[in-house]
Amino acid sequence: MKTYLLLLLLIFPLSLHAAPRRDFATQYRPERRIQVDTRREGDSVRVYLRFPDRNLLRRGFPLHVVAWTDYDTRRPLWQDTVRQLSRRLRPDGPAARVDFCLPLSKLRAGQVLSMAVGPAEEAVSGDAAWLELRPEYLARTFILTDSLNQPLMRRYLHAREVFGVSAYGPDQRLTVYRYPLSSLAAAPPMAAAGIQGAQSRTLSMQDSAQFRADQLLKLPAGLFLLRMGGTRLRSGLLVEDNQFPELTTADELIAPLIYLTTSQERKKLFDAPDPKKAVDQFWLTVASNSQPIARQLIRTYYGRTMEASQLFSAHKAGWLTDRGLLYLVLGPPESVYREAGTERWVYRTDVERSGTFVFRAKPSTFAPDNYELVRRPEYEQLWYAAVEQWRKGRTAQPGR
Template sequence: MKQIPEAQVRPSALQQAPPTISEEPSLVAIQSKYLLKDTTQTKVYLYVDAFKGKNPISITDFIKTYNVNYVIYSDYGTRERLGYGNVKLDSSNVGKAGDKIVVAYDIKSPNRDYGVLLSEISQVGTLKKVLNDLTIHFKKMTVSQTYGVHTAASPQPLQRHYINADEAFTLKKASEGSDQLHVFYYNHEFEPAGSPMNVAPKSTGSRALEADSTFTINTSETLHFSKEGLYNIFADTTQSEGLGILVVNERFPKVTRPQLLLGPLLYMSTNNEINEIKKAEDYKKALDKYWLTLMNGNAPLAQQSIRSFYSRVEEANQLFTTYKEGWKTDKGMIYIVLGPPDKVQRSKDREVWTYDQRGNAQNVNFTFNRKNNQFVDDHYELVRYAEYQPIWYPVVEAWRNGSIR
């Protein structure tokens, strides 16, 4: 059977390119999520980075310029169709969340546990089209599959897993109705990703993470979580998987506090360098000294490298935050050091990122496998190999000498 060709023609959120300078409309990236109304109906949301010239496209122009169609396949790698249709775009199903266009539409759920939804956005009068694939568990009526997180800034549910401290939000069902939900709060500092060359088996003797506090909330009412940390929400305390919300500082996904700037440097620094900064009384001065030392005292080059590095950190936080900050995840680590992949291929529980040229190698693949997680349903872990060393270290060295802009 032929593969669904989503990876070859769809610019994913990992492959973002700058918007075109002409006044032509352009689609840069699509992200997606779904909420189950029940086991027979699913609500789909497409979050689209679309531009007209250098500016985000208006809702009116998007409706006039694009068509949306979809097909539901039984799995990746098969052409068995479980459903298909086209979406008539109008002001009732096209909105905005920040600069993103959000398209919301309903599909009839097939009588299957699982399927792959392929959404196509095509430009009227041209052959230009962009595809997005979304795996859907049609019978899995957990909180994360039935409730969306809504803020005052957008009537549509958030696509991301985090909210900022004291940001007002509500939890809403895709269907009507409200419930009392149980919240478990964890004030826990999760570890950043380990080296891609570290093939040592993980310790299995660690004890389960214990909640620092628990409380109940009512859905459809305005909520504020002021404490930073991880909140896991359940409809039923006997469930094993919840809706994880990471509450972060008001500047996130940007990283600006001196103490927080240190963390991501783990990926390009020695242990001695990290420890020296940790011992310093003034974090900011120590960080400035770190970058200036790497750049042999060249202040403009140091400033440029700092901007480039922390821009990657911000993007990793936007794209990959799950139960921990995006920069700490395996995907975030690879993205920060190597940048966006040149190609992404997905299957049911796996993503493969391909880099055409990195370090001393061509066609480098990084494989991420989806793992069960009590907080989120999109937790992926990197398959590590010692053979990444000649690829990884030259790129790290390029960061350390200011070659990466």
């Protein structure tokens, strides 16, 4: 019997080892993430990609497009390539933009696309651009653009930032509805349900206005819903004060400290004669009066705050969301595994703070890519160990 098993191992070595799970951690590295947007154009869907490093596109490889039934499946539904890529490239500083069309007949809501430039295997890895084909992505006939009519590739702006709406088809009217902003921060990962109190399931509209679809716009701070013509095609847009996602005022620097401080400590910072100086002193105290360590802690914490807002902003600033909560305190996840409707963030390097956090999809009109953390009491020790690392000045992000 042992001899028979040994023969099987020699003849079929690969069949006894499952392929490694696809890791999507790159999707939460802003410097490496490929941004994606879509616009319905008749019987096609135009896909817009923004690659962070245009040098990677000069290797002569085609753009591979692969369709899957879900994030974790291993057998693609179909594969295609977009050739003559150099003719489609549009420089964007150190980055590059590409757009192309896919026939709507090949696409189904619920399917997932992966896209990458390089050898074919790169398009099936977690490092590729991934897009879940939600119904709104297949139906929405407009995209947001910047002041130069380039795809904006994000769902947030800072107040008075100029932007536009590029609609497919004849001149259309754009209706903009304004709702109040939320400043409610995510609860700790071990918090009991309802710890933040009951929240309204609906938002009260504050006002609305109409514009031409080709008109450049500037909006005040608020949460907005954009609707094209008389259709049900809508898109959420977050508009924050100042230079969001950059932090420029003392209040903006104090607010994210909610994850590391008590309410009394934050009140003391807000009430200080010079709040910005008080914030500097807070970090200097944490760093045991070492200015180099204090500067490194400030760069790390507020760098993560800005990155979380770039990654997760939708119905509210990204650092206020559940994923933003972990991103600030624990850092970018080391591994991310996706299944239908769930994400698993894995931290394993630091023994005291190692753990797996599960997020479940909770999409909305304002935030189609929103996920909520599954909170558990057993996270308490891990969480307080991570906060203590910050409070003792021991946390630093390598390479920052």
